[in-house]
Amino acid sequence: MCNPIEGCFSVLKARIKAYLALHHDDMLNVSYGEKTERRKQLLDRAAEHAMSCMDLGLVNKMAWHCALSVAAAIRGEPMEYGT
Numbered sequence: 001m002c003n004p005i006e007g008c009f010s011v012l013k014a015r016i017k018a019y020l021a022l023h024h025d026d027m028l029n030v031s032y033g034e035k036t037e038r039r040k041q042l043l044d045r046a047a048e049h050a051m052s053c054m055d056l057g058l059v060n061k062m063a064w065h066c067a068l069s070v071a072a073a074i075r076g077e078p079m080e081y082g083t
Contacts, residue, residue, distance in 0.1 A: 015049070
């Protein structure tokens with residue numbers, strides 16, 4: 001990975017998915033006609049909850065990871081998935 005934003009977004013998505021998994025019943029136990037609005041509210045709460053993971057430490061970690069990947073590519077080292 002050579003773009004730190006991709007890593008940060010991946011962490012954010014994982015946090016949102018974890019929140020949604022914990023609140024799965026909130027998404028299903030709604031009356032007819034309210035499902036779209038309730039899901040929107042749940043996604044808003046999930047995003048607000050997950051944003052706390054987006055901090056300078058995460059950005060620096062992802063930037064460092066990308067810098068190491070670019071340096072390895074310049075040296076001609078083979079790229080491995082998942083590193």
